Amino acid sequence: MAPGIQIAQQIRFGDIDSYNHVNNVVYLQYLEDARVQLTYADLPGGGTFQDLVGSELFTLVGRNEIEYLAPIGFRPTPIFVNIWVTHIGGSSFDFGYTITEADTSVIYAQAATSMVLVSRTTARPVRLTDPQRSALDTWRGDPVPFKRSPARQSTPATTAEGSH
Numbered sequence: 001m002a003p004g005i006q007i008a009q010q011i012r013f014g015d016i017d018s019y020n021h022v023n024n025v026v027y028l029q030y031l032e033d034a035r036v037q038l039t040y041a042d043l044p045g046g047g048t049f050q051d052l053v054g055s056e057l058f059t060l061v062g063r064n065e066i067e068y069l070a071p072i073g074f075r076p077t078p079i080f081v082n083i084w085v086t087h088i089g090g091s092s093f094d095f096g097y098t099i100t101e102a103d104t105s106v107i108y109a110q111a112a113t114s115m116v117l118v119s120r121t122t123a124r125p126v127r128l129t130d131p132q133r134s135a136l137d138t139w140r141g142d143p144v145p146f147k148r149s150p151a152r153q154s155t156p157a158t159t160a161e162g163s164h
Helices: 024-039 049-053 130-137
Strands: 005-009 057-068 079-088 092-100 107-119
Touching (some): 024 049, 079 130
Antiparallel strands (some): 057 107
16 A cells, blocks of 8 residues: 555445445545545644645546445444555646555455646646645555556457458
8 A cells, every 4th residue: 555544434324325335436435535634634744735735726636546346335333445645747646545444454445536736716727836745745655556457448449340
C-alpha cells in the first residue's frame, strides 16, 4: 500500500442492496468520505491540504476507476478505506485506495481517483503550488495494482469488416 491513512467506514443498513451486499455505488461514497477526511487531516508542519487549497480554488473529480474484488455484506463492524496519493501532475493528482479489513487481510475493492485543482473564478485548472505538492507528497505511495492488464485497457474494438 502506501503512507496514506486508513479511515473506518461504518456500513449502514441502507448501503445494502437486493443482493444482500453493499451496492456498487456506495463504494464511491466510501472513497469520497476517505478523500475528504484525508484532505482535512493535519499535515506534519500544521494545517491541512484544504487550508493550502484556500477559498479561491477547489478540487474536482476528473475520473474514478474501481475494481470490485469481493462483496461486503451487512455487519456491525466497520470496513476500512486506505487512501494515498499515487501521482502528482501539473494541476492534477491521483488517489489510490483499497477497501479492506482493518489488517488489510481481505481486499474488497481497489480504486483510483484523478482530481483537478480548479479556480472558482475562471473554472479553469490551476497549477499546484510547491506547498500543495509537498503536502500531497506526504501521502505518496505506489500505483494501484489493478488486475486488468494495460494491454486489455487499450485494445481497440474490432469491427466486423476488420476481422476475418
